[in-house]
Amino acid sequence: MKLILLGAPGAGKGTQAEILSKKLGIPTISTGNILRAAVKAGTSVGLKAKSYMDAGKLVPDDVILDIIEERLAQPDCNGGYILDGVPRTIAQAEALEERGIIFDHVISLEVSDEDIVKRMDGRRVCSHCGTPFHLESNPPKKPDVCDVCGGELIERDDDKPETVRHRLEIYHQSTEPLKDFYQKRGKLDPVAGAQGTIEATTQAIVQILEA
Numbered sequence: 096m097k098l099i100l101l102g103a104p105g106a107g108k109g110t111q112a113e114i115l116s117k118k119l120g121i122p123t124i125s126t127g128n129i130l131r132a133a134v135k136a137g138t139s140v141g142l143k144a145k146s147y148m149d150a151g152k153l154v155p156d157d158v159i160l161d162i163i164e165e166r167l168a169q170p171d172c173n174g175g176y177i178l179d180g181v182p183r184t185i186a187q188a189e190a191l192e193e194r195g196i197i198f199d200h201v202i203s204l205e206v207s208d209e210d211i212v213k214r215m216d217g218r219r220v221c222s223h224c225g226t227p228f229h230l231e232s233n234p235p236k237k238p239d240v241c242d243v244c245g246g247e248l249i250e251r252d253d254d255k256p257e258t259v260r261h262r263l264e265i266y267h268q269s270t271e272p273l274k275d276f277y278q279k280r281g282k283l284d285p286v287a288g289a290q291g292t293i294e295a296t297t298q299a300i301v302q303i304l305e306a
Contacts, residue, residue: 096119096121096174096175096199096200096304097175097176097197097198097199097200098115098175098176098177098178098198098199098200098201098202098304099177099178099182099198099200099201099202099277100112100177100178100179100202100204101201101202101203101204101270101273101274101277102203102204102205102206102288103204103206103208103211103262103263103266103267103270103271104211104215104259104262104263104266105206105211105214105215105259106204106205106206106211106288107204107206107288107293107296108179108180108204109125109179110293111202111204111293111296111297111300112125112177112179114293114297115177115297115300115301116177118297118301119175119177119304120174121171121172121174121175121176121177122171122172122176122177123176123177123179124163124166124167124172124176124177124178124179124181125179125180126159126163126179126180126181127180129162129163129166130144130148130154130159130162132166133162133165133166134148138165140158140161140162140165141162143158143161144158144159144162156184156186156187156190157190159181159187160187160190160191160194163178163181163191163196164194164196167196175199178198182273183269183270184269184270184273185272185273185276188273188276188277198277198282199282200282200284200303200304201273201277201282201283201284202284202286202300202303203274203283203284203285203286204286204288204296205285205286205287205288206287206288208260208263211259211263212256212259212260212263214229215253215254215256215259216250216254216255216256216259217229217230217231217232218250218251218254219235219239219248219249219250220248220249220250220251221241221243221244221246221247221248221249222246222247222248222249223241223244223245223246223247224241224243224244224246226241226242226243226244228241228242228248235248284300284303286299286300286303287299
């Protein structure tokens with residue numbers, strides 16, 4: 096089972112990827128994680144990526160795709176995998192196809208911008224131990240105090256409404272066109288990501304995969 100999880104920042108891709116990875120027994124391939132791993136391992140592609148990162152530049156598509164191809168060739172991907180955070184653009188999607196990397200399903204988590212802004216604005220993280228909370232779905236026992244270590248809870252700049260709206264603009268311009276790209280290939284499966292619980296969203300995805 097080879098999957099892509101699409102969705103705006105804050106739509107719940109990371110959460111669903113983690114759950115599905117355990118359910119299906121296949122790894123989640125997150126661009127950020129494999130970039131860091133390749134750099135740490137000192138592979139030739141990792142060193143190439145590091146040279147861009149050290150210079151404060153974006154890692155170009157061809158290097159990102161080389162790292163993904165390198166990761167997908169590892170034995171734990173033989174039974175399938177979940178891609179989270181890539182492709183981000185039509186150009187990346189086309190390049191994956193050219194390399195013979197084809198997917199069974201592209202799950203698109205559909206959440207409105209307003210729901211995402213509200214969801215992200217409710218996030219808090221402990222400034223000391225990093226434990227995450229949410230003011231509505233997972234509130235701390237005491238306001239602004241971490242249940243685990245008693246540290247102060249803060250809102251990260253990334254989660255503030257003005258930052259989230261900017262990230263959503265970029266998503267709509269660069270990544271959302273991928274829905275049409277995969278729709279034309281008969282691969283796209285939209286899933287309502289804002290209704291009900293995390294478990295309900297997972298169940299909706301599993302039903303699509305089992306159909």
